[in-house]
Amino acid sequence: MENDAKKQYRKIIHIDMDAFYASVEQRDHPEYRGKALVVGGLPEGRGGVVATASYEARKFGVRSAMPSKKALQLCPHAIFIRPRFAAYKEVSQKIREIFSRYTDLIEPLSLDEAYLDVTEDKLGVGSAIEIAKQIKQAIKDELQLTASAGVSVNKFVAKIASDINKPDGLTFIGPSQIESFMEKLPVEKFHGVGKVTADKMKRMGLHTGADLKQLSEEEMTAAFGKPGRFYYQIVRGIDDRPVQPHRETKSMGAEDTFAYDLTTLDEMHAELDKIAATVVTRLEKYNLKGRTITLKIKYHDFRQITRNQSFAIPVGDMDTITATAKQLLLATQPENMRIRLLGISLSNFGDLPVKTKQDEPSEQLRLDL
Incomplete structure (x- = not known):
């Protein structure tokens, strides 16, 4: 640092x-x-x-x-x-209101976590540690819930810090502590390092931040691609990413994991109708239309693929979304397949060039809520 x-x-x-x-x-x-x-x-x-x-x-x-x-x-x-997602969303909004007493620089990551930049806070408290204490206490008093907080000089370290003393924890990692802290951190604890990458690092003899620090930036990018540069910087405590209070909505959709595998086209079409109805409701709520419709399929063995189609003008109506999803499904030759999950999403909301893309199959298992 x-x-x-x-x-x-x-x-x-x-x-x-x-x-x-x-x-x-x-x-x-x-x-x-x-x-x-x-x-x-x-x-x-x-x-x-x-x-x-x-x-x-x-x-x-x-x-x-x-x-x-x-x-x-x-x-x-x-x-x-x-x-009960409606209930969680309502509570999340009340938590956001507590945050906004101190700053407008709030970057929500999900319903239950967010970054706050309190370099200049509204109430003139001055101390980020004191603000974190007050927020935690307000959440406890007003909502009867507990939160953990991490305080530092950048997003990466603050996020790791919030996980150290859960539940109901508060951890501060100051500028002079960051490098020594990162050197002791196991690679699997680095936010953004998944199991596959962590296993690869360990096979290379890289078990802690101190081990990562021995590699040059060129060696890191050669081994891990573009994320390698991020790892090189973060192990040295460098993270200049700003807190973004107005993160643009990139996509909106819905999906469902079924109690039993779907094996017939009629079953799949019926489920797509239900999912499409949910998507249309969400699009209407935010007055959104998108140029790209994506179908997500997860099979019984957890193999996952996506297929998408783009349009010259934004769409958001039930007929187009349903028909497109069914067409994309049919192109995967679903007969005799056992499908565990289906999902539909819309993206490309802005004035972006139309681009048609067919994604490669992915083995990643992800929980989308």
Whole structure:
């Protein structure tokens, strides 16, 4: 980290709600309090996926994105419930209102986490640590929920810091601490380093930030491509990304994981009709139309593909979305396939050049909520 006493550092807070969906359910339903609670797909039938779990369930190894059947095996006494996204969104808006008392520079990452730039705060508190304490207390007093906060001079370190003392934690990593902290950090803890990349790093003998620091920027980019430059910078505490309060909506859609695999075209078409209806409702709410319609398919073996089609003018009507999704599905030759998930999304909302693209199959398993 640059050792410059005159340097003007930013004051960045990362707020991450603790087991958000599960905590809202335990708050609203006293019978769930103190119990192992799993929010997500139910384990019956083929089973769904865990969205989040209470800390009582996490003690047994239950984690987000885990198949619900495995969660049940790990924690047989767990209570499984489906998510109530409307309720979580309402709470998330109230949390955002608390943030806005201190700053307008708020970058939400999801319903339950956000970055705040409080370099200049509205109330003149001056201390980012004190602001984080006040926000945590307001969330506790007004919403009966707990949040963890990370405070530092950039987004990357603040996000890592918020995860250190969960739940209800507050961790400050100052400028003089950053490099030594990053050197001790295991590579799998670096935000943005997934399991595949972490495994590759370990095979190269790179287990901590200190190991990564031994590689030049050229060696990092040669080994990991474009992200290598980011890893090179972040292990040295360099992250100049601003907090972006008005992140542009890139896409909007909906998807569903089914209780049983779909095996007939009639079943698939029926589900696409339902998903398309949800998409149209969301588009109308935000008065959006898009030029690109994307179909997402996940098969029984978790293999995932996407197919898309672009139009010369923006679309958003039910007929076009449904017909296009079904046409894209048919092009994948779905007969005799077992489909676990279907999703439809629209993108390319701005005045961008029309581009038709067919994505390659992806093996990535991702939970989209």
